[in-house]
Amino acid sequence: MAVIDVFPGDDLVAAVNGTSPGDVVNIHAHEDGSKAVYDIGTSALTPASDVKIRGPFPRLEMVDSYRAVFRVYPMVHITGSGWNIFDLSSRSGNVIEGLEISGSKLDAADQLMSGKGIRGGASQLVRFCWLHDHENNAIGASWQGEVHYCWFTKNSIGDVSGISSAMKTTAPCRIEHCLFEDNYRGGPWFDCDSTDVYVGHTVVRNDVGTGIWVEISQGPATIENCLVENCNTGGVGGRGGIVIASSKNVTVRNCVLKDNGHSNMRVWEDNRFQNGSNGCDSGYYLENILVEGNRFIGSSGVGPRIIFNGQSTIFVSSDNTYDNPHESAPVDAQVVVSGLNSAEYPQPEEWQIAELGQLPAEDLEAAIRHMQDYLLPPGHADASAASVGPQMNASMFVHVSELYEMLVAAHAALLGES
Numbered sequence: 001m002a003v004i005d006v007f008p009g010d011d012l013v014a015a016v017n018g019t020s021p022g023d024v025v026n027i028h029a030h031e032d033g034s035k036a037v038y039d040i041g042t043s044a045l046t047p048a049s050d051v052k053i054r055g056p057f058p059r060l061e062m063v064d065s066y067r068a069v070f071r072v073y074p075m076v077h078i079t080g081s082g083w084n085i086f087d088l089s090s091r092s093g094n095v096i097e098g099l100e101i102s103g104s105k106l107d108a109a110d111q112l113m114s115g116k117g118i119r120g121g122a123s124q125l126v127r128f129c130w131l132h133d134h135e136n137n138a139i140g141a142s143w144q145g146e147v148h149y150c151w152f153t154k155n156s157i158g159d160v161s162g163i164s165s166a167m168k169t170t171a172p173c174r175i176e177h178c179l180f181e182d183n184y185r186g187g188p189w190f191d192c193d194s195t196d197v198y199v200g201h202t203v204v205r206n207d208v209g210t211g212i213w214v215e216i217s218q219g220p221a222t223i224e225n226c227l228v229e230n231c232n233t234g235g236v237g238g239r240g241g242i243v244i245a246s247s248k249n250v251t252v253r254n255c256v257l258k259d260n261g262h263s264n265m266r267v268w269e270d271n272r273f274q275n276g277s278n279g280c281d282s283g284y285y286l287e288n289i290l291v292e293g294n295r296f297i298g299s300s301g302v303g304p305r306i307i308f309n310g311q312s313t314i315f316v317s318s319d320n321t322y323d324n325p326h327e328s329a330p331v332d333a334q335v336v337v338s339g340l341n342s343a344e345y346p347q348p349e350e351w352q353i354a355e356l357g358q359l360p361a362e363d364l365e366a367a368i369r370h371m372q373d374y375l376l377p378p379g380h381a382d383a384s385a386a387s388v389g390p391q392m393n394a395s396m397f398v399h400v401s402e403l404y405e406m407l408v409a410a411h412a413a414l415l416g417e418s
Contacts, residue, residue, distance in 0.1 A: 008036040012078070013043045021050040027099070029056055029075035035100075036075070042082035049091045055098035058128050060149075067201040067225060068177050068367060072130045072151045079103040083114035085134075088121030089141070095125045106135040106158040115158055116140045122171070126150060127370060136160060137168050144171035148370055150178045156185035156209075165189040165209065170280075172196035177367070178203075185209040186239075187231065190217055192280040197221035205229040210239045211260060216272055216282040219249030232261035240266045246273040248287035258297040265291070267314065292317035 001022035006015045008030055016025055025047070029036045047053060055076030063069045077100040078085060085104050088094055096118065107114035115136025118126065124145030131138035131150060135158035139147065147167075156164035166183040167175075170192035180187035180202070186209030190197045194217040204211040204226065211231035214221045228241040241260030244250050244267045257264035272283025292315070 006038075008038075012038045013040050013045065016045045016047050016051075016053060019047045019051045021048050021093075023048070023051050025051065025053045027053065027055045027076045027078075033075070035077060037077045037079065040078065040080040040082070040085070043080065044082055044084045044087040045078070046087050047091065047094060050093040052095040052097075053099070054095070058098055058130070060128075063179055064203050064227065067203060067227065069179050069201065069203045070149060070151070070177075071179060072128055072149065074098050074100040074128070074130055076100065077102070081105055083107045083110070084116045084119040086118045088124060088143075089119060091120075092122040092124075094121060095127075096129060097125075097127045098129065100130040100132075101138070102131070102133045104134045104136070106160065111136070111158075111160045112163060113141055115160075117155075118143060121145065131155065131166075133157065136164055137166065139167045140165075140169060142171045143169045144173060146174040146176075147178055148176050152178065152180045152187070153182050155183045159185060165213070166207070170194050174198045175202055176200050180204040180211075181206050183207045183209075186213055187211050187228075189213040189215070190221060191215045193217055193277055193282040194221070195219065199223045199226060201225045203227045203229075204231060204241075206233065207231045208233050209236070210243045211241045213243045213245070214247045214250050215243070215245045216275075216280075216284070217247045217250075218277060218282070218284060219247060219288075221247070221250045222253070223251070223255060224253040226255045227258070228255060228260060228264075229258040230260065235261040237262055238266065238268075240264060242266075244268075244286070244289060246270050246275075246283040246286070248284045248289070250288075251290045251292075252294060253290070254293040256295045256297065260298065264296050264298060265294075267291075286314055289314040290317075291315065291320060293319050295321045295323065297323045 002020070004015050004019070004023060004025045006012050006025060006027045008028070012027065019025060027038065055074050058072050058074040060070040060072060063071055076098065079102045081103060083105060085101050086096065101117045104115050104117055113119065115134055117131045117134045117138040120141045120143055122144045124143060126139065126145070127148040127150065129150045131152050132154045134155045136156060138152050138155045152166040155166040158164060165186040166180050166188065168189040168191060172195055175188055175198065185207070187204040187207050188199060190213065197214070197219070199212060209232060211228035212223055223242065231241050232239040239261070240263035241257040242252055242265045246269050252265070267286060267289060269286055272281065273285055275281055275283035
């Protein structure tokens with residue numbers, strides 16, 4: 001294992017592409033603490049497997065305290081003009097953190113595999129990154145892994161039909177505490193018989209396309225404690241805030257869906273629903289779809305629109321709530337159903353808008369673990385200026401320390417500790 005330090009003016013491509021498994025690449029900002037831009041031109045970064053690539057801890061701007069979602073402003077910006085910025089195809093176990101990543105371009109001869117900020121890879125971890133202005137996906141091409149505390153914006157400029165979205169994958173993935181906003185197509189999209197999907201405590205808003213899309217997939221897929229607002233701004237039929245198409249084993253729980261174009265939620269079977277497990281030609285009857293504890297807000301298509309061909313099992317719990325703030329009085333649920341076989345699930349706890357200190361203990365613990373793992377080198381037990389190291393200037397250390405202490409204090413209060 002080697003620790004490789006890269007400073008402004010160094011050859012980042014040579015440093016990253018020359019790594020061996022287990023290496024750590026520290027990419028530094030300028031000595032005065034200002035942001036450093038590393039332009040890799042038409043090259044792609046292709047590290048070995050099990051390599052950690054990291055910038056200094058970024059500045060975080062709180063967007064949603066209940067969901068612990070932030071805009072992320074890294075001090076290192078990697079940009080380029082090639083087909084992909086990171087190409088992790090056939091790699092596994094990489095960690096990418098604390099980086100601003102932008103600029104990938106579409107290859108007209110290979111639109112499926114180009115225009116991506118991060119292409120492919122297995123068992124990946126991406127956290128505290130800002131991914132923007134990619135002509136196709138910020139993350140895509142059967143990428144598999146976890147994304148935490150990331151900001152996706154202005155992606156899918158190229159608008160490739162059936163491909164473009166801020167993030168698209170056919171592989172298992174977990175997304176938590178992320179912000180998808182102002183993308184030229186949709187937010188996260190799970191397709192082609194995807195499995196083991198989780199999206200939690202995430203905000204998706206102001207995207208031109210569908211906010212969150214589960215398409216022709218066997219699941220399980222869980223979307224919970226999310227805010228999906230003002231998506232499908234183009235008002236395209238068949239799209240909306242959350243769309244579930246010819247898929248099974250999907251749960252949407254305790255989300256707020258507000259003012260999304262055409263419909264806040266659409267659950268439907270298209271002409272592939274009898275294909276079964278067959279990759280990108282898959283398709284299922286709507287089976288084991290659970291919609292519970294959500295709040296639907298808006299004047300057009302307030303509630304879930306459910307359209308299917310029968311033989312389906314869909315549960316729309318009575319604890320969903322419906323509000324129309326644009327009218328003088330609330331409206332009833334606008335649910336369009338054909339052949340519904342329904343039953344009520346037990347009511348969860350009453351919906352509440354909580355602040356950061358009222359998050360579940362396990363969620364705070366996860367946030368603390370991520371921050372500790374990022375900030376503290378092995379062997380250090382506390383976040384001190386000495387342990388954080390030279391990448392972080394004094395003002396940035398104060399900012400991170402305060403946020404870290406806030407999380408720890410909120411967790412202690414939740415457990416009744418002094």
